[in-house]
Amino acid sequence: MSAYLLIPFLPLFAFFVNILFGRNFIKGQAHWIAVPAVTVSCLVSWVIALKMFMSHDPQIINEDLYTWISSGGFRASVGFLIDQLTAVMLIVVTTVSMLVHIYSIGYMHGEKGYYRFFSFLSLFTFSMLMLVMANNILQLYFGWEAVGLCSYFLIGYYYEKKSASDAGKKAFIVNRFGDFGFGLGIIMIFLTLGTVHYAEVFGSIGTLTGQGIVVLGFQMDVITLIALLLFCGAVGKSAQLPLHVWLPDAMEGPTPVSALIHAATMVTAGVFMVARFSPIFNLSPVAMAVVAVTGAFTAIFAGSIALVQRDIKRIIAYSTCSQLGYMFLACGVGAYGAGIFHLYTHAFFKALLFLGAGSVMHAMGGELDIFKMGGLKKKLPYTYWTFLIATLSISGFPLLAGFISKDEILFLAFASGTTVGKFVWVVGVITAVLTAFYSFRVFYLTFHGEFRSDIEEMKKHAVEHGHDPHHLLHEAPWTMRIPLLLLAFGAVTAGWIGIPAALGGHNKFAHFMEPVVGHPEVHAGHATEYILMALAIAIFIGGLLFARHMYITNRDLADKMAKKFSFAHYLLWNKYFIDELYHFTIIRPTMWVSKSFIVGFSDGKIIEGIVNGVPRAIGQISGFIRHVQNGLVHRYATVMGFAFLAIVAIAFIWR
Amino acid sequence: MVPLYWYMLLSAAVFCIGVYGFLARRNVILMFISIELMLNAVNINLVAISHYMEDLAGQILSFFVITVAAAEAAIGLAIIIALFRNKETVHVDEMKEMQG
Numbered sequence: 001m002s003a004y005l006l007i008p009f010l011p012l013f014a015f016f017v018n019i020l021f022g023r024n025f026i027k028g029q030a031h032w033i034a035v036p037a038v039t040v041s042c043l044v045s046w047v048i049a050l051k052m053f054m055s056h057d058p059q060i061i062n063e064d065l066y067t068w069i070s071s072g073g074f075r076a077s078v079g080f081l082i083d084q085l086t087a088v089m090l091i092v093v094t095t096v097s098m099l100v101h102i103y104s105i106g107y108m109h110g111e112k113g114y115y116r117f118f119s120f121l122s123l124f125t126f127s128m129l130m131l132v133m134a135n136n137i138l139q140l141y142f143g144w145e146a147v148g149l150c151s152y153f154l155i156g157y158y159y160e161k162k163s164a165s166d167a168g169k170k171a172f173i174v175n176r177f178g179d180f181g182f183g184l185g186i187i188m189i190f191l192t193l194g195t196v197h198y199a200e201v202f203g204s205i206g207t208l209t210g211q212g213i214v215v216l217g218f219q220m221d222v223i224t225l226i227a228l229l230l231f232c233g234a235v236g237k238s239a240q241l242p243l244h245v246w247l248p249d250a251m252e253g254p255t256p257v258s259a260l261i262h263a264a265t266m267v268t269a270g271v272f273m274v275a276r277f278s279p280i281f282n283l284s285p286v287a288m289a290v291v292a293v294t295g296a297f298t299a300i301f302a303g304s305i306a307l308v309q310r311d312i313k314r315i316i317a318y319s320t321c322s323q324l325g326y327m328f329l330a331c332g333v334g335a336y337g338a339g340i341f342h343l344y345t346h347a348f349f350k351a352l353l354f355l356g357a358g359s360v361m362h363a364m365g366g367e368l369d370i371f372k373m374g375g376l377k378k379k380l381p382y383t384y385w386t387f388l389i390a391t392l393s394i395s396g397f398p399l400l401a402g403f404i405s406k407d408e409i410l411f412l413a414f415a416s417g418t419t420v421g422k423f424v425w426v427v428g429v430i431t432a433v434l435t436a437f438y439s440f441r442v443f444y445l446t447f448h449g450e451f452r453s454d455i456e457e458m459k460k461h462a463v464e465h466g467h468d469p470h471h472l473l474h475e476a477p478w479t480m481r482i483p484l485l486l487l488a489f490g491a492v493t494a495g496w497i498g499i500p501a502a503l504g505g506h507n508k509f510a511h512f513m514e515p516v517v518g519h520p521e522v523h524a525g526h527a528t529e530y531i532l533m534a535l536a537i538a539i540f541i542g543g544l545l546f547a548r549h550m551y552i553t554n555r556d557l558a559d560k561m562a563k564k565f566s567f568a569h570y571l572l573w574n575k576y577f578i579d580e581l582y583h584f585t586i587i588r589p590t591m592w593v594s595k596s597f598i599v600g601f602s603d604g605k606i607i608e609g610i611v612n613g614v615p616r617a618i619g620q621i622s623g624f625i626r627h628v629q630n631g632l633v634h635r636y637a638t639v640m641g642f643a644f645l646a647i648v649a650i651a652f653i654w655r
Numbered sequence: 656m657v658p659l660y661w662y663m664l665l666s667a668a669v670f671c672i673g674v675y676g677f678l679a680r681r682n683v684i685l686m687f688i689s690i691e692l693m694l695n696a697v698n699i700n701l702v703a704i705s706h707y708m709e710d711l712a713g714q715i716l717s718f719f720v721i722t723v724a725a726a727e728a729a730i731g732l733a734i735i736i737a738l739f740r741n742k743e744t745v746h747v748d749e750m751k752e753m754q755g
Contacts, residue, residue: 631751633686634678641674 004061004082006044007090008129010037011097014122022115030118031105038101038125042094049087053512058084062135062199069138076196081135085516088340089132089272092347095490096264097125099483103355104256106479107362117157117254124150128265132272137186137196140273144182144237147266148175154261155253167252174246178236185229192222202279209283227280227287230273231294238270238324240298245579247321251313255358258313263320263354264347271327271343275336278517282334289420292332292413296424296431299325301576303434307441308562308572311368312357315442319394320350322431326409329428333421335412336517337510341498342409344509345401348490349393355484356387359476360446365462367453370445377447379473382481384447386488391443393491395436396540401495403536406432408500408510411532415524432536436543444551502529662703670696683735683745687728694724 014037018030026033052058064079082090101121108117127150131143148171156168190196192211193204211222234240239247250262261267274281274291281287302321309315323346330339363380364373377384393402410432413425458472475481499505510519550557562569574580669692676689698717705713739745 633747633750634681637678641678 002061002063003044004048004080004133005065007041007048007094008126008133010041011122011125011129013037015119015126018115018119018122022119026115028110028114030115031101034118034122035098035101035105037122038094038098041125041129042098045087045090045094048082049091052082052084052087053508058515064135073194074190074196076136076138078139079135079197080133081198082133083516084513085272085275085340086132088344088513090129092268092344093125093128093132093265096260096347096351096487097121097128099486100256100260100351100355103259103358103480103483104254106477107256107358108254109477113157117154120150120153120157121256121260124154124261124266128269131269135198137189137198137201140276141182141186144233144269144273145179147261147269148172148179148237151250151257151261151266154257155250157253157257161252164252167246167249171246171250174243175236178233178243181229181232182234182236185226185233188222188226188229192226198276205280205283221284221286223280224284224286227277227284228290230277230280231287231291234270234273234328235294236270237273238267238328239321240270240294240325240328241301242578244298244302244321245582248314248317248575251311251317255313255354255361258317259351259354259358262317263350267320267324268327268343268347271324271331271339274328274331275340275517278331278336281331282518288332288334290332291328292420292424295325295328295330295332296427297325298322299329299431300427300434301325303431303438305572305575306438307434308569310371312360312370312373312442312446313354313368315370315438316350316353316357319353319435319438322435323350323394326406326428326431329413329424330409333413333416333418333424334518334520335409335416337513337519338405338408338412340513340517341495341509342405345393345405345491345494348487348494349390349400349402352386352390352484352487352491353394355480355487356383356390359383359480359484360387362476362480363473364453365458365472367458370442372453373446373451374449375447375451376473380447380475382475382484386484387443387447389488390491391439395439395543396432396536398533398537398540399495399499401491401493403540404495404498404500407533407536408498408507410536411500411524411529412520412522414532415522415528416520417523429535429539432539433543436540437547440544440547441551444547448552449555500529502526502533659703659707662699666696666700666703668696669693669699681746681748683738683747683750686747687731687735691724691728694720 011034014034017033018026022030061080061082064077066078067075068078069076101118104117104121108114111117124147127143127146129143131140131147134140134143152168152172155171156165158164159168186196189201192208193201195201195204205223208222212219213222213225214220215225236243247262247267251258253262281291299322302318302325306315306318306322309318323342327339327342327346330336330342359380360373360376360383361368363376363383367373389400393400396403396406410425410428413421413428415421455473462472496505498507498509500507550561571577673689673692673696676692677686680686680689698720701713701717701720705711705717735745738750742749744750
């Protein structure tokens with residue numbers, strides 16, 4: 001037994017204890033089991049990751065625990081691989097998970113399903129760790145589906161609420177579309193290479209170069225097909241276009257869930273997967289271009305929607321979509337290291353934004369509309385300062401985590417020397433403007449200006465819903481403040497490990513990741529990098545000042561702009577009508593087919609016909625035969641006698 | 656020396672009386688006696704042929720038949736008594752609860 005096994009299995013243990021004994025015995029003390037378990041697993045992760053980071057020749061763990069499935073030529077095991085990529089993911093997952101666990105003690109205090117919440121949070125942590133620590137694709141797929149399931153449970157945590165249970169179902173079903181492709185990709189890998197273990201797959205994938213396959217009448221490159229199918233899974237899980245619709249709705253779940261699952265960890269699984277399969281993607285320029293362009297489009301698309309929304313959590317959710325787009329953009333130009341770097345910094349500042357939003361909601365009695373907030377700076381000092389740090393980090397304040405990683409992505413995209421690289425760079429820069437603007441829009445509307453709600457009414461409302469009105473407009477308890485402070489620390493410092501050479505750093509992160517994901521070609525010098533950096537800083541300042549001008553100094557401007565560009569505003573407010581589009585092209589036809597054809601014909605006539613017809617026929621036949629048995633003994637005897645004679649007669653004749 | 660076919664004729668006659676009694680009577684006891692007649696007709700046949708063939712196996716088999724018949728009679732009479740206690744009758748047409 002090795003210590004690393006503690007990392008996934010302690011949260012699993014916490015899950016079993018809480019789910020089995022939570023309802024009747026542990027109840028409100030569930031955190032005493034979940035938090036220590038996740039904390040220990042977090043400490044072990046840090047020890048392993050730091051050991052790898054410090055050593056010049058890092059020890060890579062790759063062990064099979066036991067054979068999971070062995071059937072004919074197919075063999076899959078439960079095994080763990082801890083290399084540089086996994087080490088980074090371990091730190092992200094366990095650290096954010098631990099902080100969210102602690103935060104939830106305060107945030108979920110007194111909830112009815114307290115133990116249920118903590119058990120699913122632990123189960124999620126376990127699944128996510130299985131996903132990142134897998135050494136074969138099937139185990140990755142297990143983790144992939146298990147995190148989806150936990151996400152479903154936790155989005156629908158308030159299952160009495162129709163919108164919450166619907167959002168859970170939506171997340172699950174939309175993910176099915178992506179996972180279908182992912183599953184096919186895994187099957188394709190097994191069919192062509194005969195194995196699902198990473199080492200063997202990556203070792204032999206090169207032999208497929210140039211091989212073609214006919215799919216639906218189209219001649220396709222096998223590797224491109226595999227890469228695109230795998231990317232389907234990433235599109236669903238990481239909420240990229242066109243399967244992004246579930247993520248904003250997923251905000252129906254409790255805020256810690258949004259922070260952990262829908263910002264820091266699960267949604268980044270797609271990026272992790274693409275980076276993990278970089279040996280496959282690298283062999284297919286087509287797939288790489290698809291990844292880069294999908295990422296770029298999602299970044300600008302989600303960023304533009306975030307400009308006009310009013311719901312604080314939804315804005316941050318669209319921001320997550322947009323940042324995930326950046327990560328895919330990076331992977332698509334070959335800069336997997338930069339993509340993972342952004343994943344790692346994003347986990348800190350985005351989790352911080354969500355937890356800060358949770359703290360605001362806590363103080364506002366569940367209110368989500370930023371136009372009903374304002375002036376919370378004085379009331380919530382801790383939340384204010386930590387939220388400010390997160391906002392600065394995401395919008396690119398120099399030397400904060402978000403600045404360094406985003407800058408590296410944009411630089412590597414620009415320097416990749418390809419047309420796709422240049423194109424996504426332009427999109428990325430425009431998105432950076434949007435990011436700075438909408439981040440400060442949320443910040444100013446929430447914390448500055450004057451309070452735009454009626455406090456008396458809020459108190460009345462809180463009492464009606466059985467909440468304690470004393471929580472209103474007060475800072476959250478310590479259990480919620482400490483994670484905010486720690487994450488703020490991360491949002492500032494997380495990027496320092498990857499300071500680029502142009503700024504006098506060594507970009508240790510990229511060198512650390514290089515053995516796993518390689519390093520992209522760079523066709524630009526330091527001078528270009530300085531120019532791009534200056535541009536990024538200009539964008540940050542521009543976005544900040546514009547948001548300030550629009551929402552603080554000149555309050556009417558926002559409305560005027562909305563009127564002037566009424567069509568654009570209408571389009572953005574309704575999220576480009578993607579939900580409506582799916583409603584009319586997929587949901588309506590599906591419902592129509594189910595109602596008219598499946599319920600009316602195939603279910604009603606064929607299935608029920610068979611199910612009811614067979615017993616009815618048997619009943620009729622037996623109703624006829626039963627008359628033979630009339631209960632008269634001598635009738636039986638007569639039949640028996642004549643039958644005997646008949647048999648004897650036949651025996652004679654036959655001879 | 657009585658020839659074999661006389662015994663066989665006797666046996667056939669007794670058997671036919673048994674079959675007739677079983678089919679014609681409605682009294683359970685009499686039907687039961689008819690069954691015994693049939694069994695004994697078989698026994699006569701067995702013993703006669705055994706003697707004729709000079710093989711003792713037939714006579715031994717007839718002992719088995721007698722034993723089994725005795726056991727069967729004991730059980731059959733017990734069932735008839737139980738039925739009589741319940742239904743106050745030994746008429747078979749009254750006993751047709753098992754009809755379909």
